[in-house]
Amino acid sequence: MTGSKIAAPAVALALTLGFWEWLVWANGWPDYKMASPSDLWPAFWKFRHLFLVQGWETLWRTVAGLGLAVVFGVLVGMAMGLSRMARDGLYPLLVGFNAIPKATVVPIVALMFVGWHDFNTVLIAFMISFFPIAVSVSIGLSTLEPEYRDILRALGASRFTVFRKIALPKTLPEFFGALKVSVTLAFIGTNLMEIVSPHGRGLGALFDSAKTNSDYPLMFAVLFALAALGILLYYVVVALERIFAGWAERPAS
Amino acid sequence: MSEGLIELRGVSLAYRTASGPLPVLDDLSISVPEGGFTAFVGPSGCGKSTLTRLIAGLTRPDRGEVRLHGEPVRGPRPVVGMAFQNPVLLEWRTILRNVLLPLEITRTRLSKREQEARARRLLALVGLEGFEEKRPSELSGGMRQRASLCRALIHQPEILILDEPFGALDAFTREDLWKLMHELKAEEPFTGVLITHDLREAVFLADEVVVLSGRPAKVQRCVPSGAAGRRDIEHLYTAESVALLNLLRREIEIAQGRAPAGSRAA
Ligand SMILES: Nc1ncnc2c1ncn2[C@@H]1O[C@H](COP(=O)(O)OP(=O)(O)O)[C@@H](O)[C@H]1O
Numbered sequence: 458m459t460g461s462k463i464a465a466p467a468v469a470l471a472l473t474l475g476f477w478e479w480l481v482w483a484n485g486w487p488d489y490k491m492a493s494p495s496d497l498w499p500a501f502w503k504f505r506h507l508f509l510v511q512g513w514e515t516l517w518r519t520v521a522g523l524g525l526a527v528v529f530g531v532l533v534g535m536a537m538g539l540s541r542m543a544r545d546g547l548y549p550l551l552v553g554f555n556a557i558p559k560a561t562v563v564p565i566v567a568l569m570f571v572g573w574h575d576f577n578t579v580l581i582a583f584m585i586s587f588f589p590i591a592v593s594v595s596i597g598l599s600t601l602e603p604e605y606r607d608i609l610r611a612l613g614a615s616r617f618t619v620f621r622k623i624a625l626p627k628t629l630p631e632f633f634g635a636l637k638v639s640v641t642l643a644f645i646g647t648n649l650m651e652i653v654s655p656h657g658r659g660l661g662a663l664f665d666s667a668k669t670n671s672d673y674p675l676m677f678a679v680l681f682a683l684a685a686l687g688i689l690l691y692y693v694v695v696a697l698e699r700i701f702a703g704w705a706e707r708p709a710s
Numbered sequence: 711m712s713e714g715l716i717e718l719r720g721v722s723l724a725y726r727t728a729s730g731p732l733p734v735l736d737d738l739s740i741s742v743p744e745g746g747f748t749a750f751v752g753p754s755g756c757g758k759s760t761l762t763r764l765i766a767g768l769t770r771p772d773r774g775e776v777r778l779h780g781e782p783v784r785g786p787r788p789v790v791g792m793a794f795q796n797p798v799l800l801e802w803r804t805i806l807r808n809v810l811l812p813l814e815i816t817r818t819r820l821s822k823r824e825q826e827a828r829a830r831r832l833l834a835l836v837g838l839e840g841f842e843e844k845r846p847s848e849l850s851g852g853m854r855q856r857a858s859l860c861r862a863l864i865h866q867p868e869i870l871i872l873d874e875p876f877g878a879l880d881a882f883t884r885e886d887l888w889k890l891m892h893e894l895k896a897e898e899p900f901t902g903v904l905i906t907h908d909l910r911e912a913v914f915l916a917d918e919v920v921v922l923s924g925r926p927a928k929v930q931r932c933v934p935s936g937a938a939g940r941r942d943i944e945h946l947y948t949a950e951s952v953a954l955l956n957l958l959r960r961e962i963e964i965a966q967g968r969a970p971a972g973s974r975a976a
């Protein structure tokens with residue numbers, strides 16, 4: 458069971474890489490058209506130090522932005538989920554804000570806070586990723602059946618107790634579902650900032666400099682590093698979900 | 711007139727809605743004696759659940775008064791236990807910890823061990839021995855409703871409010887739970903308030919059946935069920951019960967406006 462859980466994706470990955478290698482070889486594509494997997498390892502090895510440093514730069518800004526998104530998203534979601542007025546007022550605003558392609562926001566933010574690279578990057582990661590969290594928390598809270606509230610309220614429990622004992626844990630599965638989307642979005646946000654407004658830090662900057670130097674294998678290697686980081690963050694969220702909302706998982710049958 | 715445990719006097723209530731006030735209860739006066747079991751039947755949407763919320767102190771009347779033990783109800787009090795059609799068990803807790811939930815809210819003299827022993831005893835009483843550590847999703851609908859009853863009774867409430875508790879269950883499970891209610895009442899004495907749209911359920915469980923008129927609800931008729939305390943399913947098939955069920959059915963039709971008040975049975 459666990460064996461095939463590891464073996465299946467490993468085989469799928471090997472097949473994909475093999476097919477890719479074959480495609481490049483069969484077509485005789487040069488490096489500047491399409492790098493092949495066998496070119497990637499040398500690129501990684503050559504710049505291993507840069508990958509570590511820049512990977513860390515990207516990682517911490519993404520996590521910081523995501524952390525902000527969780528705090529802000531949960532607060533906004535709570536306001537919207539618990540108060541009808543807040544929901545009616547904030548929802549259109551949020552939807553409108555979310556509809557703006559963030560690629561257009563990046564240069565604006567970069568101009569507004571010239572030189573504040575860390576702040577800019579974290580800000581974009583945050584802006585792009587808080588929406589799903591806010592929406593999921595608000596929906597989770599506002600769709601709580603009134604009977605759940607009443608069993609505790611009838612005993613004299615405060616609104617806060619009802620929130621802590623019932624509403625909050627009941628919303629956790631939705632929250633983690635949203636967090637899985639947000640973690641990827643935050644990652645996109647960080648990279649947007651690193652590429653569009655290069656400040657020389659992060660994997661996005663490494664990608665940009667590879668582009669300037671026409672080092673195509675390096676560009677592909679960066680893509681792989683980004684994918685690896687994305688997978689890492691995603692599975693951290695999955696692990697947290699298992700711990701805090703594992704009860705929502707139906708037993709496999 | 712002796713005062714009941716639950717007294718409603720001239721209670722009226724209207725909900726404020728976008729399209730103006732919606733009168734739901736109109737000048738209701740009801741008395742439920744201590745240890746009694748009163749069933750309320752009436753057309754759907756007439757205000758039965760609102761009535762339970764008034765008794766539980768979750769809603770306040772616009773006019774009139776709700777009293778428990780002669781004391782006006784000013785808010786929720788832990789002397790009430792509630793169970794609904796939806797068992798609303800918390801999926802992240804085991805059955806045992808679901809049953810223990812009310813004791814985390816109310817003040818209790820029991821030690822942790824005594825609380826757990828009491829929960830286990832209640833679960834055994836309703837036939838859920840061995841399911842203490844299961845999750846709600848692992849139980850059938852009838853079993854979940856049994857657990858929900860244990861939770862409603864764990865803090866030894868004086869009043870048990872049941873709002874259409876068996877409405878979602880199949881007929882056989884429902885009959886099992888009817889019998890269980892009589893057993894529970896013998897073991898854990900309470901004063902019962904039952905909302906139901908099943909007239910047989912009302913006659914089988916209650917001492918008195920109150921028929922409410924359509925919205926806004928008034929007391930249309932109070933009928934003693936002809937039995938007190940424990941009874942067998944056979945009770946439903948006696949000539950008296952059959953006559954009573956016919957009478958109640960006619961009253962419901964009048965309440966729904968489907969039959970004229972003149973057609974009332976004696
Ligand atoms: N919080 C509320 N606000 C406005 N209207 C309500 C509210 N709760 C119930 N109602 C309305 O009041 C009427 C009575 O509701 P309820 O007491 O739940 O009826 P029943 O339990 O008899 O079906 C219904 O028409 C319902 O739509």
Ligand SMILES: [Mg+2]
Binds near residue numbers: 758759760873
């Ligand atoms: Mg109802």
